[in-house]
Amino acid sequence: MKIGKGISLLGIVTLGLVSCSEAGPVAIEFNKDQCDNCKMVIEKAGYASELVTSKGKVYKFDDIKCMHMFEGDNEELAQNAKTYVTDFKTSQFIEESKATLVQGGAIKSPMGGDTQAFANKADAEEAAKKLGASLK
Template identity: 40%
Template sequence: MKKQTVFFYIGIMLFLVSCKIAPKAIQYGTDVCHSCQMTIVEKTHAAEIVTKKGRAYKYDAIECMLQDLDKRDINTVELFLVTDYLKPTVLINAKEATFLISKEIKSPMGANLSAFANKEAITASGEQFNWEEINHHIN
């Protein structure tokens, strides 16, 4: 096989791998919130969006992600992800999560907002929301 052909196929493979639309791991203590520029430290409240082009934007709190959505065309977003409060570092589909605003659970930006994969697992008292409701409540 000619060198040019090999380089062509290597280039195509790299392009396909680099455009993968998937969550990007959050590097706690290193990554910075796209909205407020704070270092992402708390593993129970981080959030992330991934665009249709595969670019990930990371947030230190769900409320930062929600407020940032006002500044962007959400039609370009492929994934809306939030951390399951009961499974720190595990990102779940925000559209399927149950959100809780509770004074019992503090969040980094002070909205006391957390997300849960399983509604029945919520033990703290507070106001519960689905994806659409929390978007309207925060924004």
């Protein structure tokens, strides 16, 4: 009887800790998930982005431009939300505020935002030079 209660208590504590953990980006199912702004299927990992609300709801986007448009159209929802962009070099999510963005030149993103994000500033500078783009 005591073992059963101990296991139940452990499960409740674990559930409580998981539910209190900070929400972050979730994996995108490419060629299946849709952009929450333009409704196109998300195909290219290097341009994907996500907005995570203070309540943990995740919105997925096929282009940084779509995420920014969504934020503008949903200001209350976007308030206190965290935004994540994909490091173009590694395809890993990083906080947008910590990324160096490269825009223009030969970059062609799904919705015409023509922006790539990099976790490392040196990688961003190299890409900008190679693509005739500029740091944003």
